Amino acid sequence: MNSTTPASDVAALMTEMGRAARIASAHMAKASAAKKNKALKVLAALLRSHVDALKPANELDLARARHAGMAAPLVDRLRLDQKTLETCAQGCEQLAAMGDVIGEISGMIQQPSGIRVGQMRVPIGVFGMVFESRPNVTIEAASLAIKSGNACILRGGSEAIESNRALAALVQQALTAADLPPEAVQLVATTDRAAVGALITMPAFVDVVIPRGGKGLIERISSEAKVPVIKHLDGNCHTFVDDSADMAMAVRLADNAKTQKYSPCNATESLLVTVAAAPDFLPAIAAIYAEKGVEMRCCPQALKWVSGAAGAVVTAAVDEDWYAEYLAPIISIKVVSDVDAAIAHINTYSSHHTDAIVTSNHVHAQRFLREVDSASVMVNTSTRFADGFEYGLGAEIGISTDKFHARGPVGVLGLTSLKYVVLGQGEIRA
């Protein structure tokens, strides 16, 4: 199918996939940990043994992308080489090595009536995923679905369609080898955009949709979806340097949080520093930023402390800068009176993704953790650590900037739900 497929055919295709996913999800929900782990290990082996076999499909995508004039960094993300596939295989093996959370019962407490009430962790059911043109995401999503006992329907970027088809075939082969239903992981084979519209409006078959990609895509899916969405909007992350901060540590962290990599959502985009810390801290960090070519957009007070750095590109910040997610060698810098002003600024301008304080003051650290309303709040470390792998989740399917259901990096647990389990001995309600 392609973009000229009649809409009714796309709707019928998606309904059929939805129905198959729902049936598969019931099998996955009761599958043993052994079967799920076997599927993951077989998949890892298949990825390693198919490095060459996957090349033709991937070459088709790469050639089409180059022909269409896709920028080199984007073409690179399409590439399925031995290194990418090895990383995917290791991810599957890490998940297989983790304990199974499905079926775990917690909090079983006897109530006055005599019944015992606890909660059992169960899969969500079926998740849909709409993602950018990175074929490795197909494996990440599939492996998380398998481990969490869910079924999933994957819709990757059309630029990666050949690679995704080849990878999805390996996933289904691994599922079959483990005596699990291959329909547990289905790839939408059409590149027709109507498929996305159908996927996000089938509450009977899809329990949650996870979009990954640009802000425009995520906003469109959120506004049109008829099922819950785990969404990640922007990452305007802050690092705040308090009066009592260890200055060498503050400089090291502000450097790493901004310059270790410019494109990730967890890079620091805005630096706050107290009036008292500014004279020591700002000239030191400004020298590093100047050397690395990071433009500094400053409040009037910050301006005077950073302008002395040799080669510094310094401009006056405007209000939009405090909201901005640059994803580039640019940082906004503001001098604040104290920790209260920093918390107030962050809660006003932050995108509630990740914010860090550098301090030696215990009370300030505790207040920052409690009062900053963000998915990740940090003390004395780099915002760049906000990541499912660094948090020990094994893998992440996305990062949620919402407060509902899952917040922050979403791993296996974010794809589960808790149901109540009640054990009685014939008790009745009076």
Add this chain to the structure above:
Amino acid sequence: MNSTTPASDVAALMTEMGRAARIASAHMAKASAAKKNKALKVLAALLRSHVDALKPANELDLARARHAGMAAPLVDRLRLDQKTLETCAQGCEQLAAMGDVIGEISGMIQQPSGIRVGQMRVPIGVFGMVFESRPNVTIEAASLAIKSGNACILRGGSEAIESNRALAALVQQALTAADLPPEAVQLVATTDRAAVGALITMPAFVDVVIPRGGKGLIERISSEAKVPVIKHLDGNCHTFVDDSADMAMAVRLADNAKTQKYSPCNATESLLVTVAAAPDFLPAIAAIYAEKGVEMRCCPQALKWVSGAAGAVVTAAVDEDWYAEYLAPIISIKVVSDVDAAIAHINTYSSHHTDAIVTSNHVHAQRFLREVDSASVMVNTSTRFADGFEYGLGAEIGISTDKFHARGPVGVLGLTSLKYVVLGQGEIRA
């Protein structure tokens, strides 16, 4: 304001309330347990000392309801007498006596990088609630908001507007007495329906909406909301009697689950029994249902076992009966081959609310708990226990039939979220 208020005024009013709620929520989120518990205890005292003072407002609602020809049971639900207010006061005191879950940090584990990562429980922020004409819900929602550190905007049924206004004034008095912002609990003072439309489409100010009422209201709110909805649709609950069930227990439970009260959502609406258990079980339960005037809608096999009961009203079930939530003295009865058939039937027809097995077989009990896809799964007890109070949640704001975020009875925890807390000692990302 009334139903002739211009739409723009309603929108402006709701925006103003939303803004005030958002500001109040930041104060509530960092409020100490002592202040929140003080507010709850003061509210309990005010409810007790205002039994007489609340009468005039309540009488206005009652008189209008009677004048409008409201049915007597509905008028009864409007009444704020000493007993109702005492129950509300005790609910507030119970919440005050419970530990505070806000700020609790769990799972703090050191990662290979050196950072320690855990999660802190925090309030959701602001919840909106749209509910039927029961003024006691105003107190339940307000007290749960206070305990969980949230702000809320309440929109009760217009028939209870005078009572709700009087109660909301007491809630705000209690908040003020505890040095908490009175805007943490706001009642929508207009009965204009446009207010609901505004409340459910303000994601900047409202984090989640909880509708309580008829299925039509809940479906409408779910389809129009631009914020997440914790929704409770129907309760088609099952009791399944297995081969190995203790027959006296099975009869006692099937009786209680159906007849203890007909209107609650956790009443059993459908009875399943194995072929082997039917000859003992069905005549015994049929005699009780016949005596209590419960109509039995049966599959062909069940028909022959229940028809002998003196005075029994027995009809042949049609497919709609297996889906039905009667909320009345009617029950559907089906004979199934075994536990597999029972689980398959329940997963097809149940509304995923609450389903119970009566059995002595450990393997069947475990399979039922794991494989029945419902918010509450029970062994050897009455479905009528599916309730926040009976589950030890202290109080419930509603029952969710969704899998996302909160499932089953929703208490304080369902109004909270987890944020990641990361503690470092200057670690940077390599």
